[in-house]
Amino acid sequence: MNVFEINGRKIGEGFPVYVIAEIGSNHNGDYSIALEMIDRAKEAGCDAVKFQTFRAKDHYSVYTPLHLKYDKNIHELIKELEIDRSWHSKLKRYCDSKGIDFFTSPCDRESVDEMKALGCGVLKVASFDMTDVTLVDYMAKTGLGVILSTGLATMGDIENAVNACRKAGNGNFALLQCTSLYPAPAHLSNLRAMDTMARSFGCVTGYSDHTMGDHIPVAAVAMGAKIIEKHFTLSRVMQGPDHPFAMEPDELKAMVEKIRDVEQAFGDGMKNGARDEEKENFSLRRSIIAAKDIAEGSVITGDDIVIKRPGYGILPQFKDIVTGRRAKRDIKADEWITWEMV
Numbered sequence: 001m002n003v004f005e006i007n008g009r010k011i012g013e014g015f016p017v018y019v020i021a022e023i024g025s026n027h028n029g030d031y032s033i034a035l036e037m038i039d040r041a042k043e044a045g046c047d048a049v050k051f052q053t054f055r056a057k058d059h060y061s062v063y064t065p066l067h068l069k070y071d072k073n074i075h076e077l078i079k080e081l082e083i084d085r086s087w088h089s090k091l092k093r094y095c096d097s098k099g100i101d102f103f104t105s106p107c108d109r110e111s112v113d114e115m116k117a118l119g120c121g122v123l124k125v126a127s128f129d130m131t132d133v134t135l136v137d138y139m140a141k142t143g144l145g146v147i148l149s150t151g152l153a154t155m156g157d158i159e160n161a162v163n164a165c166r167k168a169g170n171g172n173f174a175l176l177q178c179t180s181l182y183p184a185p186a187h188l189s190n191l192r193a194m195d196t197m198a199r200s201f202g203c204v205t206g207y208s209d210h211t212m213g214d215h216i217p218v219a220a221v222a223m224g225a226k227i228i229e230k231h232f233t234l235s236r237v238m239q240g241p242d243h244p245f246a247m248e249p250d251e252l253k254a255m256v257e258k259i260r261d262v263e264q265a266f267g268d269g270m271k272n273g274a275r276d277e278e279k280e281n282f283s284l285r286r287s288i289i290a291a292k293d294i295a296e297g298s299v300i301t302g303d304d305i306v307i308k309r310p311g312y313g314i315l316p317q318f319k320d321i322v323t324g325r326r327a328k329r330d331i332k333a334d335e336w337i338t339w340e341m342v
Contacts, residue, residue, distance in 0.1 A: 004174040004204035004226070006048075006101065006145050007121035011174070011226050012204045017259055020229040021046040021252060022208075024242050025081035034087065037234060038095055038102075044253035045260070048101035050124055050229070051091070053083055053111040069182070069241075077241065085114070092118045105129075109138055116142045125161070127151030127178050127208075133164040140168035147227065148173060149208045150193075151180030155200065162201050174204040174227055177220075183245035184210035191216075191223050198224070210245060214255035221262050228259065285311025287336050288322055294331040299324065300342065313337045 003012040011018045021041035027034035034051075041049045056079035064074045088104075095102035105124040106112045112135075115123055122145040125136055130148055139146050148161055158175065165173045177193045194205040206227025207220035217228045233246035247255065274282065291306045298304075302323050307316045313336030314322055325342040 002198065002202060002204050004145060005121075005172055009121075013226070015226070017221055017225065017263060018048065018206070018227045019046045019256055019259060020048045020050050020227065021232040022050050022229050022246075023232055024050070024052045025083065026231070026233045026238070026240060026242055026246060027051075027083070028238065028240055029080075029084070031084070031087055031090075033234065034091060035094060037232065038091070038098060038100065040234065040249040041232060041252065042098045042100045044249060045256035046100065046252065048103065048122075049095060049232075051083055051102075051104040052081075052107070052126070053085065053088070053104040053114075054078065054107035055082060058108050081240070085111070088114055089118060092120065106139070107135075109135075112139055112142060116144060121145060122147060125149065127153070127180050130161050131157055133160050136161050136164040137168050140165040140170035140173070143170060144172075146170065146173040147176060147206075149176045149178045149229075150197070151178035151208070155196075158197065158201070162203070174206060175201065176206045176208040176227060176229060177225075178208040179210055182210050182242065183212050186211055186216055189216050189220075191220050191225075194220065194223065194225055212245060214247070214251065214258060217255060218258045218262060221259050230255065282312060283310040285309065286316055287311045287313030288316060288319060289313060290331045290333050290335050290337055292333045294327045296327055296330050298327050300327060305337065310336065314339060 003010050023037050027037060038049050060074050060078055092102045101121060103120045103122050103124060104111065104115060105126045106115055107129060112123065123139045125139065125146060125148040127149040129135055130150065130153055146165055150158055175197045177190060179188045189211060191207065194207060198205045204226045206225040207217060208229040209217045210231065217230055221228060230252065231242055231246035232252055233243045233248060235248060236243050236246060286307050286309055289306050289308050291304055294300060294304050300323055305322065322337065322342055328341055331337060331341055
């Protein structure tokens with residue numbers, strides 16, 4: 001059985017889905033907003049909050065061409081979205097006090113080292129960084145769990161990243177299916193890729209969602225996702241590139257509740273008859289009923305019985321066995337017939 005661990009918590013088949021509120025850069029450089037988002041994620045029932053840690057100068061060339069989605073140079077945009085790294089230790093302590101996991105997508109070695117020093121249980125490799133196997137290798141060598149998003153990736157790209165983890169002696173990794181569009185249309189979600197990756201690489205898989213609403217991540221859980229990551233904002237009208245497609249607090253809470261409902265709905269797969277809560281509804285099943293008064297000692301014929309509700313008598317499948325037997329007592333018309341009566 002494939003199991004992934006974060007801070008000693010097991011994630012995989014038979015364990016609760018691990019739900020990550022992706023704060024990313026939606027704090028807008030305001031520490032008080034970051035704290036409020038942590039509070040709201042905890043209230044929503046999430047297991048973790050995730051930030052993004054990068055420096056524009058180390059992250060993008062100044063010559064990066066304009067992106068059709070944005071009206072400014074990518075390097076300039078990313079510069080505006082940098083997190084103040086002095087927050088990390090404070091955010092980690094605050095999350096610890098609230099009982100919710102804290103981690104980031106560290107995009108350089110310095111931030112990887114810092115997450116390890118802070119005692120974070122997991123590191124996240126962003127989709128756009130997954131092909132940097134030197135960074136993946138460096139993360140894996142920390143011994144921490146590694147979550148890799150696979151947006152834009154081929155199976156070869158994924159294999160290279162997985163091999164980097166395993167060669168570093170770290171088998172504690174998970175893969176997330178992801179569509180690198182913001183927002184992403186439902187028809188490109190490709191949720192079946194989770195099973196493809198699980199079978200190919202023998203690991204826990206999940207889904208990092210960029211669609212609008214919660215129906216696709218909830219469907220992902222029904223299809224076997226063990227980790228769900230969802231972009232989160234206090235309000236979609238806030239300024240910033242990731243706010244418009246992110247989920248607001250009440251929506252996040254509703255999504256987590258639906259995920260927990262789906263988990264409970266899985267059941268054990270056994271078909272052993274009525275559960276205790278269902279037994280009253282035996283009255284709605286069918287059984288063998290006396291069609292007319294049947295005197296004690298009489299041979300029961302096909303004309304003496306009918307099949308109708310309730311289901312407290314002999315099952316209809318035994319009708320041919322009941323006919324030809326004698327009544328042990330008087331049976332009233334419309335009374336259900338039990339084995340003790342024949």
